[in-house]
Amino acid sequence: MLACRQVSKSYRTERGIVTAVSGIDLDVAAGEFAAVIGRSGSGKSTLMAVIGGLSRPSGGTVTIDGTDLWRLSDNALSGFRNGKIGYVFQFASLLPTLRLIDNVALPAMLGRRHGASGSYARAAGLLERMGLGGYLDAYPSEISAGEQRRVAIARALINDPALLLADEPTSDLDEQTEGEIMNELLTINREVGTTLILVTHNLALAERAQQVVHIANGAIVA
Amino acid sequence: MRLLANLALQNLGRRKARSLLLIAAVAIGSGVVFTGATLMRSIDDSMAVGFTRLGADMMVVPEGALTNITAALLTVEPTDLVLDADVLARAHIASLGRIAPQKIVRVEHSGVGGHHDLVDLIGIDPARDFTIQPWLKDKLNRDLRAGDVILGAGRDAPLGSQLLIFGKPHLIYGKLGRTGVGTHERGVFMSFATLEALAGSIPQHGDARPAVLSLGKVTGFLVELAPGATALQARFAILSAVKGAKVVTGDSSLSGIRQGLAALLQGILALMVLMFASMAVMVSVLFSAIVTERRGELGLLKAIGARRAQLVGMMVVEAVIATGVGGVLGVALGVLVMRLYERSLVYYLDNIGVPFVWLDLPQTVAYAAAAIVLASAIGALGALYPAWRASRRDAYELVRGEG
Ligand SMILES: Nc1ncnc2c1ncn2[C@@H]1O[C@H](COP(=O)(O)OP(=O)(O)OP(=O)(O)O)[C@@H](O)[C@H]1O
Ligand SMILES: [Mg+2]
Numbered sequence: 001m002l003a004c005r006q007v008s009k010s011y012r013t014e015r016g017i018v019t020a021v022s023g024i025d026l027d028v029a030a031g032e033f034a035a036v037i038g039r040s041g042s043g044k045s046t047l048m049a050v051i052g053g054l055s056r057p058s059g060g061t062v063t064i065d066g067t068d069l070w071r072l073s074d075n076a077l078s079g080f081r082n083g084k085i086g087y088v089f090q091f092a093s094l095l096p097t098l099r100l101i102d103n104v105a106l107p108a109m110l111g112r113r114h115g116a117s118g119s120y121a122r123a124a125g126l127l128e129r130m131g132l133g134g135y136l137d138a139y140p141s142e143i144s145a146g147e148q149r150r151v152a153i154a155r156a157l158i159n160d161p162a163l164l165l166a167d168e169p170t171s172d173l174d175e176q177t178e179g180e181i182m183n184e185l186l187t188i189n190r191e192v193g194t195t196l197i198l199v200t201h202n203l204a205l206a207e208r209a210q211q212v213v214h215i216a217n218g219a220i221v222a
Numbered sequence: 223m224r225l226l227a228n229l230a231l232q233n234l235g236r237r238k239a240r241s242l243l244l245i246a247a248v249a250i251g252s253g254v255v256f257t258g259a260t261l262m263r264s265i266d267d268s269m270a271v272g273f274t275r276l277g278a279d280m281m282v283v284p285e286g287a288l289t290n291i292t293a294a295l296l297t298v299e300p301t302d303l304v305l306d307a308d309v310l311a312r313a314h315i316a317s318l319g320r321i322a323p324q325k326i327v328r329v330e331h332s333g334v335g336g337h338h339d340l341v342d343l344i345g346i347d348p349a350r351d352f353t354i355q356p357w358l359k360d361k362l363n364r365d366l367r368a369g370d371v372i373l374g375a376g377r378d379a380p381l382g383s384q385l386l387i388f389g390k391p392h393l394i395y396g397k398l399g400r401t402g403v404g405t406h407e408r409g410v411f412m413s414f415a416t417l418e419a420l421a422g423s424i425p426q427h428g429d430a431r432p433a434v435l436s437l438g439k440v441t442g443f444l445v446e447l448a449p450g451a452t453a454l455q456a457r458f459a460i461l462s463a464v465k466g467a468k469v470v471t472g473d474s475s476l477s478g479i480r481q482g483l484a485a486l487l488q489g490i491l492a493l494m495v496l497m498f499a500s501m502a503v504m505v506s507v508l509f510s511a512i513v514t515e516r517r518g519e520l521g522l523l524k525a526i527g528a529r530r531a532q533l534v535g536m537m538v539v540e541a542v543i544a545t546g547v548g549g550v551l552g553v554a555l556g557v558l559v560m561r562l563y564e565r566s567l568v569y570y571l572d573n574i575g576v577p578f579v580w581l582d583l584p585q586t587v588a589y590a591a592a593a594i595v596l597a598s599a600i601g602a603l604g605a606l607y608p609a610w611r612a613s614r615r616d617a618y619e620l621v622r623g624e625g
Contacts, residue, residue, distance in 0.1 A: 054525055055618035075529050081617075082527020089621065093522055097236035098229075107526040109225050139236075155526065 001030040001195055002051065002163065007060035008218075009046050020046040021218040024060070028211065030162075031193045033186065035206035038215035044199045045090060045167050047215065051197070052165045053081045064163060082111045086156030086194075088166040092148050094140040094155075100127060101136040104155045111159055119158070126154035130184070146177040153184065157194075164188065167199045178202070226532060230540035241544055244508060248548025248597050249555060251501035256593035257556035258494045261567075262487055263589070264581045278322070278353050278444035280453060281470040282310065282460055287442065299405065300328040300342055302432065304439040305467060313463035317451035322351045323440040325417060326405075327432050329424060333386045334410060335377070342409045343387070345417035353444050354398070354411055361396030368415045370395035376407035385410075388423035392416070400582070498596075506604035509541055513608035520612050521620025530613040537609035538602050545601025549594035556593075 004026040010019040021043040028034045036044050049055035051062055053069050062069040064084065072080060081087075094103045101123050108119035124136055130150040132143075140148055149169055156164060166185060170178035182198075182205055189196040198209070206212050214221050234241040284303030310321050325345035334341045346354050348366045358372065360381055366372070371385060371392045379385060385392045387410070398406060412420075421435040434441050447456055457469045513520070520533050528536075581589070612620065 049616075049618035052525075053617075054521075054621070055616045075531075078524065078527050078529045081525065087525055089525075093621070095519055095522060097232045102232075106523075110527045110532070 001065050002026070002028040002197075003061075003063040004047075004051065005061045005063075007047070007050055007057050007062060009043075009050055009055065010058050019218055021050065021057075024215075024218075024220055026213060026220070028195060028197060030195055031189070032211060033189045033196045033198070033209045034211040034213060035209035036197060036199045036213045036215060037201070037203070037206050042215045043218035044215055046218075048087075048165050048167045048197070048199060052085055052087045053077050054087070079111075082107055083113075083159055084162050086159070086161035086164040088149070088152050088156050088164075088169045090167040090169075090171060090199075092140070092145065093152050094148055096140050099137050099139055100132065100143070100151050103140070103151060104158055107155060108158045113159070122158055123154070126157055127151065130154050146173045146181070149173065149181060150184075153181070157188065160192075161194060163195045163197070165197050168201070169198075171201070226536045226539055227543075229536050230543055233536075233540055234544060240512075244505075244544050245548040245551065247504065247508075248501070248545045248601070249551035251497065251504075251552065252549040252593045252597040253552030253555040253559075255494055255498050255501075255596075256553050256589060257559055258490060259593070260556070260560065260581055260586055260589050262490060262494075263585070265487060267581065279447045279471065280445055280456065281442055282445060282464070282467050283442035283470060285466050285468045287468065300326040301441060302434075304433045304436075304441060305443070305464070307438045307440045309464045309467070310443055310445070310460070313460070315456065315459045315463060317448050317456040317459055319446035319448045319451075320350065320352050321446075322353060322444045323347055324351075324442060324444065325414065325434045325439070326441045327417070327424065327434060329388075331425070332388055342405055343417060343420070344405070344409045344411045345414045346411055348413050352446065354406075357398040357406070358396045359399040366395055366413060368413060368419065369393055370412065370416065372396045372398065372411040374398050374405075374407045374409045374411070375400040377410070387420060388425075390420060390423055502600045502604070505541075505545065505600050506607070509537075509601070509604040510608035513537060513605070513612050517612060517615075517620045518623055520609075521615075521617045521622075524613070524617035525621060533613040534606065534609045537605045541601035541605035542598045545604075546594060546598040548601075549597030552597065553590045553593055557590075 004024055007024040007026075008019065008022040010017050010022075012018075024047060036047065038044050046055065050057045051064075053062075056070060061071075064080075067080065069077065069080065094100075095106070098106065101120060104126055105119045105123035108114050108122060109116065114122060124133075127133060127136055130153065132147060132150060132154075135143055135147070140151070143151070153166075153169065156166075164185070169185070170181050173181070182200075182202075185196060185198065186208070188194050198205075200206055282305070284301065284305055286303050287301040288299050307323055310318065323346075327343045327345075328340050329343060330338060330340055332341045332343070344354075348355065354372065355366075359375070361372075362370075362382060369392055371387075372395055373379060373385075375398050377397075379394050381394055381397065383394050385394055392412070398411075400407070418435070418437070421431065424431065424435065433439055445456070447453065453471050457471070460467065460469050516537075520537075523533055523536075524530075580586075
């Protein structure tokens, strides 16, 4: 379902051009769980952003379910991200001025597929499932980092994405919380069949993946 | 669109301190501009009363008549004394231009206004008058006829309706614009013929009918200087040719004050333009800072599927709401301030001989609307460019807070 061909991304900085990712070929089958591992600064987040349609690659192609992502128009790409991709960032990523329920419902509202009441019912269901049923009206600043990450996952799932990208969703959390959140993600992958690409430092977790992608210096190492 | 407005409102509502500060800044700016513009126009209009539409350069009245020399608009006051209607014409004074005779009778129980109200019935010669008819704001679509009356701005009755004066029907032909001068505001104007036709119905005071109602008598003349003639020449010529008359000119020392006021207004205008420009700059700077601060949120919205137009729309709507509310508050503030200072301002201007005339309501409303629209437009433009620039960036860059 995902095919990356010769994907590269370099940044222009004051010290010259920094190549974060270069020549990556990667295939992930539908319903697969792939783990991306590598040292800090190796280019994992950059690769995820390119796959997720958030960062335009300097070269190469990303094809998801037959759609060449980076040849879409800006609006079409927005629509694609909205409908097909769920993205969980490495850091807190909720809109601080919106309640949790609004944060989760927002992608559905933007996609206009379920209508307002349908979107909010779905959002409430997802928050419930993440154990946050009592916090629908809370604001992000009123809950813990772990809880915020769960809300971000609920938001990523609201439009039933075909591809779920999670970039170290538990990097700043304790082990027990990390375990709970990872289980949640794996359950979704197993039960719903959502393709999952997960960046993690947890090697035990990576071993449970069907494919482990090891990145060093922006390239895949065997 | 509803979603965008909601997001914008949420942003404003959850960041109260900043929103209030922004609204207050815009309110002060637009309030100053609105108040300044309204006052300037009002003062400007009032000065126009004092200058351009003044009409007469001097007034010739019987020696004992009372005159109000501080008023900018020379008007004849009612008096029992009279002059012959043809004294000036007979004298052939070269330094005079147009000459407009007027008859004024102050009456009670006329049926116009309240029962005991004193009403000035003012007769004019429509062909020679140049101080009343230029002020006609509304009139019937024909010439003034016998039986027609013109009402001062202080009186209210529909055009074309009937007005009974001492029981005699008259037709309301026209209404004057506001001048702030008493006789002009409250007067009931008509041709000499109409006034003469009324004469028989006017009750007599004691022994005689008012002398001015006799044929060939007038209360006074409003006169214009011939081109190139000076007031001094004219005054001298009139006094030597006409017995028992007095010449009244506007107070010339006042014109100096008026010129000073005009210069002051110019200064205020320049200041206002400056203030407005700095407000525009401030708002754009503020919004580019706001957009920069919110890059992360914009990136996030983009990441979850918001289109560029939606991002820009959200920021612009937010800006327009904030600056629009600021504009409304500013106008309200301005109205309040003008109310508070109305008395002292009117008093001051009256003292220097400028009858103060407020800008009329439709114009004031137009100014208020313009101030609000302008404030919102500044907000929209201030937010548009930074939002548009930010929306072009990759979502990931925005989320990471780069650029
Ligand atoms: N916007 C940028 N401008 C310049 N260099 C960048 C930019 N983003 C990333 N880089 C560089 O690209 C390289 C890869 O960064 P990336 O964030 O993808 O690493 P990572 O593997 O996700 O690291 P971590 O595990 O710490 O999250 C790093 O050397 C980083 O300095
Ligand atoms: Mg990373």
